[in-house]
Amino acid sequence: MSAIPATADNSLDLWLAQQTEKSLLRFLTCGSVDDGKSTLIGRLLYDSQLILDDQLASLKKESHNRTVGDEGIDFSLLVDGLVAEREQGITIDVAYRFFSTDKRKFIVADTPGHEQYTRNMATGASNAELALVLIDARKGVLTQTRRHSFILSLIGVKHVVLVVNKIDLVDYDQEAFDRIVAEYRAFAEPLGFKSLAAVPVSALRGDNILRPSENTPWYEGEALVPYLETIDVSEDRTTEKFRFPVQWVNRPNLDFRGFSGTVASGTIAVGDEVLIAASRKPAVVSRIVTMDGDLDHAIAGQAVTLVLDREVDISRGDVLSRPGETLDYSNQFQARVVWMNEEPAYPGRSYLLKIGTQTVPATITDLKFRTNVNTLEQTAATKIDLNEVATVTLNTDKPIAFDPYASNGRTGGFILVDRISNATLGAGTIEFGLRRAQNLTYQSFDVNREVRAQMKGQSPRIIWFTGLSGSGKSSVANLLEKRLTAEGRHAYILDGDNVRHGLNKDLGFTEAARIENIRRVAEVARLMADAGLIVLVSFISPFEKERRLAREIAGDTDFTEVYVDTPLEVCEARDPKGLYKRARAGEIKNFTGIDSPFEPPEDAELVLHGAEAGPEVLADQLHAFLKL
Amino acid sequence: MLDQNRLTHLQTLEAESIEILREVAASFERPVMMYSIGKDSSVLLHLARKAFFPSKIPFPLLHVDTTFKFREMIAFRDRTAEEYGFDLITHTNQDGVRDGINPFDHGSSRYTDIMKTAALRQALTAGRYDAAIGGARRDEEKSRAKERVFSHRNASHAWDPKNQRPELWRTFNTRLNPGESMRVFPISNWTELDVWTYIYSEQIPIVPLYFARPRPVVERSGTLIMVDDERLPLNPGETPKEEVVRFRTLGCYPLTGAIRSDAADLPSIIMEMQASRTSEREGRLIDSDSVGSMEKKKQEGYF
Numbered sequence: 001m002s003a004i005p006a007t008a009d010n011s012l013d014l015w016l017a018q019q020t021e022k023s024l025l026r027f028l029t030c031g032s033v034d035d036g037k038s039t040l041i042g043r044l045l046y047d048s049q050l051i052l053d054d055q056l057a058s059l060k061k062e063s064h065n066r067t068v069g070d071e072g073i074d075f076s077l078l079v080d081g082l083v084a085e086r087e088q089g090i091t092i093d094v095a096y097r098f099f100s101t102d103k104r105k106f107i108v109a110d111t112p113g114h115e116q117y118t119r120n121m122a123t124g125a126s127n128a129e130l131a132l133v134l135i136d137a138r139k140g141v142l143t144q145t146r147r148h149s150f151i152l153s154l155i156g157v158k159h160v161v162l163v164v165n166k167i168d169l170v171d172y173d174q175e176a177f178d179r180i181v182a183e184y185r186a187f188a189e190p191l192g193f194k195s196l197a198a199v200p201v202s203a204l205r206g207d208n209i210l211r212p213s214e215n216t217p218w219y220e221g222e223a224l225v226p227y228l229e230t231i232d233v234s235e236d237r238t239t240e241k242f243r244f245p246v247q248w249v250n251r252p253n254l255d256f257r258g259f260s261g262t263v264a265s266g267t268i269a270v271g272d273e274v275l276i277a278a279s280r281k282p283a284v285v286s287r288i289v290t291m292d293g294d295l296d297h298a299i300a301g302q303a304v305t306l307v308l309d310r311e312v313d314i315s316r317g318d319v320l321s322r323p324g325e326t327l328d329y330s331n332q333f334q335a336r337v338v339w340m341n342e343e344p345a346y347p348g349r350s351y352l353l354k355i356g357t358q359t360v361p362a363t364i365t366d367l368k369f370r371t372n373v374n375t376l377e378q379t380a381a382t383k384i385d386l387n388e389v390a391t392v393t394l395n396t397d398k399p400i401a402f403d404p405y406a407s408n409g410r411t412g413g414f415i416l417v418d419r420i421s422n423a424t425l426g427a428g429t430i431e432f433g434l435r436r437a438q439n440l441t442y443q444s445f446d447v448n449r450e451v452r453a454q455m456k457g458q459s460p461r462i463i464w465f466t467g468l469s470g471s472g473k474s475s476v477a478n479l480l481e482k483r484l485t486a487e488g489r490h491a492y493i494l495d496g497d498n499v500r501h502g503l504n505k506d507l508g509f510t511e512a513a514r515i516e517n518i519r520r521v522a523e524v525a526r527l528m529a530d531a532g533l534i535v536l537v538s539f540i541s542p543f544e545k546e547r548r549l550a551r552e553i554a555g556d557t558d559f560t561e562v563y564v565d566t567p568l569e570v571c572e573a574r575d576p577k578g579l580y581k582r583a584r585a586g587e588i589k590n591f592t593g594i595d596s597p598f599e600p601p602e603d604a605e606l607v608l609h610g611a612e613a614g615p616e617v618l619a620d621q622l623h624a625f626l627k628l
Numbered sequence: 629m630l631d632q633n634r635l636t637h638l639q640t641l642e643a644e645s646i647e648i649l650r651e652v653a654a655s656f657e658r659p660v661m662m663y664s665i666g667k668d669s670s671v672l673l674h675l676a677r678k679a680f681f682p683s684k685i686p687f688p689l690l691h692v693d694t695t696f697k698f699r700e701m702i703a704f705r706d707r708t709a710e711e712y713g714f715d716l717i718t719h720t721n722q723d724g725v726r727d728g729i730n731p732f733d734h735g736s737s738r739y740t741d742i743m744k745t746a747a748l749r750q751a752l753t754a755g756r757y758d759a760a761i762g763g764a765r766r767d768e769e770k771s772r773a774k775e776r777v778f779s780h781r782n783a784s785h786a787w788d789p790k791n792q793r794p795e796l797w798r799t800f801n802t803r804l805n806p807g808e809s810m811r812v813f814p815i816s817n818w819t820e821l822d823v824w825t826y827i828y829s830e831q832i833p834i835v836p837l838y839f840a841r842p843r844p845v846v847e848r849s850g851t852l853i854m855v856d857d858e859r860l861p862l863n864p865g866e867t868p869k870e871e872v873v874r875f876r877t878l879g880c881y882p883l884t885g886a887i888r889s890d891a892a893d894l895p896s897i898i899m900e901m902q903a904s905r906t907s908e909r910e911g912r913l914i915d916s917d918s919v920g921s922m923e924k925k926k927q928e929g930y931f
Binding site for chain 2: 016019022023024093094095096097098105107119120122123126127155238247248250251252256258260261262289290291292299301302303305316340352354355356357409410413414415417421422423424427
C-alpha cells in the first residue's frame with residue numbers, strides 16, 4: 001500500500017483534540033410555513049462563516065427579485081435544495097445542514113412548515129435533541145405551531161426554543177413578544193418539555209442571533225447562538241438499563257459466532273450475564289469484538305460484536321438485557337401513533353411493524369381516541385387520517401421485546417409499513433404493554449378453564465361494576481353473590497376498598513398508580529375466571545380508558561360491564577362512609593364526583609338506575625340480564 | 629477508546645455508519661457497495677471492514693470504470709482489493725466504448741450520462757442488486773442534503789424527491805417490491821472535515837492524488853486539468869506545465885479540476901481545508917451545468 005504521508009504535527013494534533021472535545025448538538029427548526037425557518041438557518045450558516053465563496057457568488061445571483069437582508073442575500077435559497085422547492089418557494093423535505101462554532105458542532109434539520117409535509121418534519125425531529133419552534137411575530141401561535149410542538153413531544157424532543165421571528169416587522173415590540181410567549185407556554189405546559197426558552201429575533205436582519213440586539217433592550221436573555229452553544233441536553237444513556245438488539249449474526253467460520261449490534265443503552269462488560277428477551281435463556285459475555293481489538297466493556301452508542309460463553313439460539317431481532325432488568329415481552333400494547341399516509345389507518349387492518357431489529361405483522365385492535373393538535377383534546381375516532389395523532393392498542397402476530405418509549409427512546413419507537421406498497425405509513429411510541437405474551441407466562445396445562453368450569457357447572461365470567469361512590473355497586477354485588485351462592489354457584493367479589501388494603505396497598509392515586517390499580521385487579525379477575533369463578537368486581541373505575549383496559553385484559557373471558565347510574569346528589573345524600581363530607585371539606589383530594597370527573601360508560605352492557613329502585617330490585621334485574 | 633463513558637463526535641458517527649452497513653447486510657438479498665476509489669469510498673470501505681469484522685465484507689464492491697479515471701486511481705483500486713481481499717466487480721458501458729464516447733467530443737453532460745449514469749444502471753440491473761451503498765454526504769450538495777439514508781429507487785432506478793419515505797429514528801424501512809432498489813448512504817451525516825480527520829486518526833490509505841505534487845496540467849477557463857495520458861487533446865498553442873497541485877475530489881481526469889496547493893500530507897490538507905473558502909464540489913465540472921443538475925442526475929439514477 002502507499003504509505004500515508006503523515007507528519008508529526010503538534011499543532012494539528014492539538015487542534016484535532018479540540019475538535020474532539022466539542023460536543024455535537026442535533027436540532028431542528030420547525031413551525032408554520034413562512035415563519036422563516038430556512039432563512040434562519042441560512043443566517044446561522046452565514047454568521048458562522050460557513051457559506052463558501054463560490055456558494056455566496058451563486059446565491060447572490062439567485063437572490064435577484066427576492067426578499068433580501070442587508071447582505072443582499074435570500075438566505076432561504078441555501079437550504080431549499082430541490083428544484084420544486086425553489087420554484088415554489090417552499091420547503092418540501094427536511095434538509096440537513098452542518099455548522100460549528102468554537103464551542104460546539106451542530107447538525108440542523110430544516111423541516112417543512114406545510115401541514116401536508118408533517119411526516120418530513122417528524123423525520124427531522126426523530127434524531128434531534130432540541131427544536132427551534134419558529135413563530136412569525138405578526139401572526140403569533142398558529143395551528144401548525146401547535147401541531148409541530150405536539151409531534152415534538154410525541155417523538156421525544158425534550159428541549160424547545162421558541163424563536164419569535166420577524167420581530168423587526170412589529171417594531172421590536174416587547175408586548176407582542178410577551179403575548180406570544182405566554183400563549184405558547186400555556187399550550188406547551190402539558191407537553192412536558194424539559195426546557196423551554198424564548199428569543200425575539202430577526203433572521204433576515206440578524207437581531208439576537210449571535211449577540212444581543214440593540215433593538216430589543218427589553219430582552220434580557222441570551223442571543224440564540226450562545227444559548228445553543230451552552231444548553232445542556234445530554235442524556236446519559238449509559239446509566240440506563242442495558243439493551244442490545246441483535247442486528248446481524250457474525251459467523252465467518254465454524255469457530256466464531258458473534259452477535260453484531262449497537263448498544264442501545266447502558267453498558268456491558270466481559271463476564272456480565274445477559275438474558276435473551278424471547279427465550280429467557282441466560283448466557284455470559286465472553287468477548288466484545290471490534291476490528292480495533294477486543295474491548296473489556298462497551299457503552300451505549302457503540303457498535304460491537306458480542307461473543308457468548310455458550311451455544312444459544314439467537315438471531316436478528318433478539319434483544320439482550322441483564323437478568324432482572326428485562327424488557328417487556330408482549331404481543332399487545334398501547335401506543336401513540338402519528339399517521340403519515342394519505343390512506344387512513346383503520347382498526348383491524350394488518351400492517352408490518354418494525355421496532356429496532358424486529359419486524360412483525362401487527363393490527364390496530366382498538367382506536368382509543370384521537371388527539372386534537374390545537375386543543376390537545378381527546379376525541380373518539382374510527383380512523384386516523386394523514387398527520388393525525390391517535391392512541392391505539394396494537395396486537396402483533398408474535399410477541400416483541402420493547403420498553404415504554406418514555407423510559408427508553410431506543411427500544412420504544414416503531415414504524416408501520418404497508419404490506420403491499422411497502423411505504424412507511426406511520427410512526428409510533430409505545431406507552432405500555434397490555435398483556436404478557438401467551439407463550440411466556442401462560443403455561444398451558446392439561447386442566448384448562450373449560451375443564452374447571454365444567455367441574456363447577458357454571459360458565460366463568462367477569463362482571464365489572466362501575467359507578468360513583470355510594471351508587472350502590474357493592475350492595476348490588478353483595479346481593480347477587482348471595483343469590484348465586486344460594487343457587488350453588490361459586491362467585492367472588494373483588495372490592496375496590498378491600499383490594500387497596502392488600503394487593504394494591506403500595507399504590508397511590510396518581511394517574512400511573514390508578515392505571516396499575518385497575519391493571520392488577522383486572523389480571524386477578526381474569527385469573528379467578530380462569531379458575532372457574534364468577535367474578536364480581538366493584539370498582540368506581542371512573543375513566544373510560546381504564547375500563548377499556550380491564551376489558552382488554554379479560555381477553556376472551558366473558559366480560560359484562562354494569563353501570564350503576566345513581567345521580568351525584570343521591571350518592572352524596574347517602575354518603576355511607578362519610579367520604580363525600582370529607583371531600584367537600586377538602587380532606588380528600590381527587591375524589592370522583594367532587595373534584596375529579598366520572599366519565600359515564602357509553603358501551604356498558606347494562607345500566608342500573610340506582611335512584612329509581614332499591615338494591616334488591618337492581619340485583620334481580622342484573623340476575624335476569626345475566627341469564628346464568 | 630472510552631473517555632468518561634462518552635463517545636466522541638467521530639466515534640458517534642463511526643458507530644452510526646456501522647449500524648447502517650449492518651442493517652443493509654441483514655435486510656437485503658443482494659447488496660453491493662459502490663467503490664469510487666475516492667476518499668469517501670476509502671472511509672466507507674474502512675467502515676465496512678469494521679462493521680463485519682472478523683467476517684469479510686459480505687457483499688461485493690462495484691466500480692464503474694468510465695475509462696477516463698486517473699491511472700493512479702485504478703492502480704490504487706487494484707492494490708486495495710488485493711490487500712483486503714474483497715470481491716471487486718468493475719463495469720464499463722461497452723456500448724459507450726464501441727461508440728467511442730469521450731468527454732471531449734461529446735461534452736461532459738452526455739459523456740457522464742452514458743459512461744457513468746447509464747453504466748451504473750446497467751451494472752445494477754445486471755447484478756440484480758437490491759441495495760447499493762454509496763459514500764455521498766449531506767454536506768456536499770443541496771439535493772443530497774435532502775436525501776434519506778435509505779433512499780428508495782423505483783424499478784428504473786429513479787429517485788422521487790417529492791415523495792420520500794419518512795425515516796424515523798434509526799428504524800429504517802428496508803422493504804422493497806420486485807424490481808425496486810435502495811441506495812444507502814452510511815456517511816450521510818459526516819462533513820468533509822469529519823472525513824479528513826477520520827482518515828487521519830484511523831490512518832486510512834487514500835489515493836496519492838489528494839496530496840500536492842508536481843503534475844503536468846493545462847489551465848482551461850480557470851480550471852486546472854491534469855494531463856494524465858495522451859488522450860487529452862491539447863488546444864493549439866497549449867502545452868502542459870508542471871505545477872504543484874492536488875485534488876479535492878477525484879473522478880474522470882478530464883472533468884476534475886486540480887487546485888494549486890502545497891499540502892503534501894494529511895495535516896496540511898486539513899489545515900488548508902479549514903482556511904479554504906470554496907466548496908468541495910466546485911472542482912467537479914458536472915455539477916455546474918445548471919442549477920439543480922445534481923438532483924436531475926439523481927432522478928436519472930446517478931449516485
